[in-house]
Amino acid sequence: MDPSNRIYRLNDREDAFVIVDLEKPQYVYNSTDLSTAFFRALITRRDGIYPLAYLLRPQFFFLS
Numbered sequence: 387m388d389p390s391n392r393i394y395r396l397n398d399r400e401d402a403f404v405i406v407d408l409e410k411p412q413y414v415y416n417s418t419d420l421s422t423a424f425f426r427a428l429i430t431r432r433d434g435i436y437p438l439a440y441l442l443r444p445q446f447f448f449l450s
């Protein structure tokens with residue numbers, strides 16, 4: 387796993403998480419040096435977000 391990836395929970399029920407890739411700070415125009423965040427994945431067990439049938443045959447690939 388990439389050390390720049392972080393897992394964040396989306397709520398207190400701990401049933402949905404996102405994996406976020408935090409890039410090193412960069413200067414953008416006149417702003418301060420802020421990290422850039424890329425959302426790499428959503429992990430959930432809630433049927434309302436992704437039904438079980440979709441999770442058994444997902445239509446995406448994880449690339450490393």
